[in-house]
Amino acid sequence: MIIGFIGFGKVSRNLSRLIKSDDISFATSFEGRSPKDVSENIEVLDTFRQVAEKSDILISANSPKSALDVAKKYGKYAKGIYLDLNNISPDTTCEIANYASRFVDGAIIGKIDSDKPVLYISGKYADDLLFLDEFIKTRKISNKIGDAAILKMLRSTYTKTLSAVLIESSEIAKDNGLEKEFFEALSLTEGDEFKDKAISRITNTLNNSKRKSEELEEIIDYFDGEDLTMVKAALEKLNR
Amino acid sequence: MIIGFIGFGKVSRNLSRLIKSDDISFATSFEGRSPKDVSENIEVLDTFRQVAEKSDILISANSPKSALDVAKKYGKYAKGIYLDLNNISPDTTCEIANYASRFVDGAIIGKIDSDKPVLYISGKYADDLLFLDEFIKTRKISNKIGDAAILKMLRSTYTKTLSAVLIESSEIAKDNGLEKEFFEALSLTEGDEFKDKAISRITNTLNNSKRKSEELEEIIDYFDGEDLTMVKAALEKLNR
Structure with a gap:
């Protein structure tokens, strides 16, 4: 399984560290930006579109401002789950949900680099992410997109x-x-x-x-x- | 040394339990009320006036409403320290201070029946009560009556x-x-x-x-x- 990140800051970096499994590899891209050092298990692709197309789970974790734009541009290429982890309002979350067929609303509560952050998820496809509980405490709130926000x-x-x-x-x-x-x-x-x-x-x-x-x-x-x-x-x- | 209580509720009861010393005994009175059971080390006198006259430290711990009245009636008989522990306003505290010559403003913070309540005291006679630190954490704030309140x-x-x-x-x-x-x-x-x-x-x-x-x-x-x-x-x- 491939987990792809659009945006490779603190959240993505820590998630790729927490999720340790032989069955999972990671991908991201620094398209249009200067590349950062990433650890070996993360494949760096040329474009975000490639990341979206290749991933089973696409995680958008960039900035509240760009969250909607990212969804508009790459949501349609996501073949699997699209998990938004940006700090955005419930209204923006519901708007973004329109741009990906299998959208999941997510919120990490607690410091991502501490011992016990919890990933709250909502939306009907959230069940497909419950396996993450093995790596980071994961709680589904409801089937309603927006509840995590x-x-x-x-x-x-x-x-x-x-x-x-x-x-x-x-x-x-x-x-x-x-x-x-x-x-x-x-x-x-x-x-x-x-x-x-x-x-x-x-x-x-x-x-x-x-x-x-x-x-x-x-x-x-x-x-x-x-x-x-x-x-x-x-x-x-x-x-x- | 005798520590006297006017008012023998939770605060007084717990203080008489915490302050364990061969040199200290306790006194109180149930004047005008039905007497309660008290432990052996507490002498029950007929009147509050007797308690005031006999005590080296007189502690007023009754109710916010009666605090001023108690001070007016018995403050003048207190030969030693008069420590007010009632939950009263800074203004009332300063008023009460007029009725006892060696007044100390006190506040117990934290549950009195828990592990670590702290007795905060203020007023220039507060120093005379610092020995209590051996039995209950005691902190002098300042020489200013009202600061504990x-x-x-x-x-x-x-x-x-x-x-x-x-x-x-x-x-x-x-x-x-x-x-x-x-x-x-x-x-x-x-x-x-x-x-x-x-x-x-x-x-x-x-x-x-x-x-x-x-x-x-x-x-x-x-x-x-x-x-x-x-x-x-x-x-x-x-x-x-």
Whole structure:
């Protein structure tokens, strides 16, 4: 079996490392780009079209911006499963699904280079990918394309509003001269890692506030009709 | 040395259990109430006034409502340290401090009946209580009465807004038929305990929404002048 990658960044590289089987080989292409070093078990082809045609499973893992374009160009050449792993909205996912006959919606949750990332998949062809569970924990959510993308968005809803809460409460603690004690006292009940994790979330959010704001806007847009009091407050907070 | 308790509930009971020393004995009273069973090392006196007069350290641990009244009635009889452990606001703490000559502001963070609660103390007489560190982790914050109460309020600011975030995001997950997956996916990055802790927070907040709303109002009132976008949103959320 051949697994092909369109886009050979962190996700694809780690997947090709995790999936170790004599029956599986990999293919990718650096068409139009400067080639990167890849390990021996990955065949580098001249074009993405060749990758699509040759693969039993074609994985699109490039960038949210190019995900739709990649599907439009190469989806039609995919003879097997087309698995999209880009960080895209549920709506874009459903649009992309039109360009490949056997489309699977996928989301990797947890750091891909950590011990235990999980691959969530949805769509009726998702069953054909459950064998991957041998290499990376793989969970089928449902037959509904978009569910994996929604799950990713739900996770992001929580983490982004949480970051806004952390920014606000630590700021008040700082203004009251009790920042150190604030993190220490919370670590008692939230776990030893609380402080480091909280500071990394705060820094990451403040350093990327424009992008985080846009992502919050997407969430508000997509979940329109839900009670989004906290999400809207988080957006307001970030826009200050 | 005698440690006296006004109020003999969970906190006092656990403190008398944690503080094990041949040099320390305990006293309390059930004046005007039906007496409870107490262990041998606790002397039960007829009146709270006697407890105050006899104690080297008098601990007020009853209820937020009665804390001020207790201080007014018995603070003047305390010959040694008066340690207030009630869950009261920084303002009330400073008011109470007027009724005892050697007042210490205290807050226990973490469950008192768990492995590692921490006693935070503030005020210039706090040093006299640092010996307690031998029995329960004890940390002096500053010489400023009110700082222990502020720390407690900061912790509560975080946990209460976090609960509102959990309520909102899990509700959206439920509406999208992905509640189970939502908790599972978050546990991957937030730790194995995430789900149980989150559900207990959500339930606890919804079952006590009136009291939680009042506490959020107190926070908004006390931290007036700070950016309270998330806290105010949490209050709005709970009031729905």
